Amino acid sequence: MMGGYGGFGSFGWIGMILNLVITIGVIVGFVLLVIWAVRRFSNEGRNSISSTNLEQAQASPRDILEKRYARGEITREQFKEILSDIG
Structure with a gap:
């Protein structure tokens, strides 16, 4: 109940x-x-700081730019423009 x-x-x-x-x-x-x-x-x-972060900290601007272009984050025109800027 x-x-x-x-x-x-x-x-x-x-x-x-x-x-x-x-x-x-x-x-x-x-x-x-x-x-x-x-x-x-x-x-x-x-x-x-991992090894990846350490590599990124020591990478040159050109290396970073090439990696961004390779990943497809920027177009060819943007790549050329930024490359001429950092020159």
């Missing part, structure tokens, strides 16, 4: 909805906590 409370305790439908909201909030909070922990304790989240 349910004790006359409609099966959801003394709060009825409001209790069911409140329980659903709290449960979803706890699940979302746990997922966000896991995402934060992974980012915080992984190497991706650290501000250290």
Whole structure:
């Protein structure tokens, strides 16, 4: 027997909805906590100089320009214009 409370305790439908909201909030909070922990304790989240960043720091403007052109970030005309500017 349910004790006359409609099966959801003394709060009825409001209790069911409140329980659903709290449960979803706890699940979302746990997922966000896991995402934060992974980012915080992984190497991706650290501000250290990696070999890639070191190579970019030592690259000349022409090298950077050639890489941008090779990746398709700039057109041939833009490449020539910037190349003449840095000359």
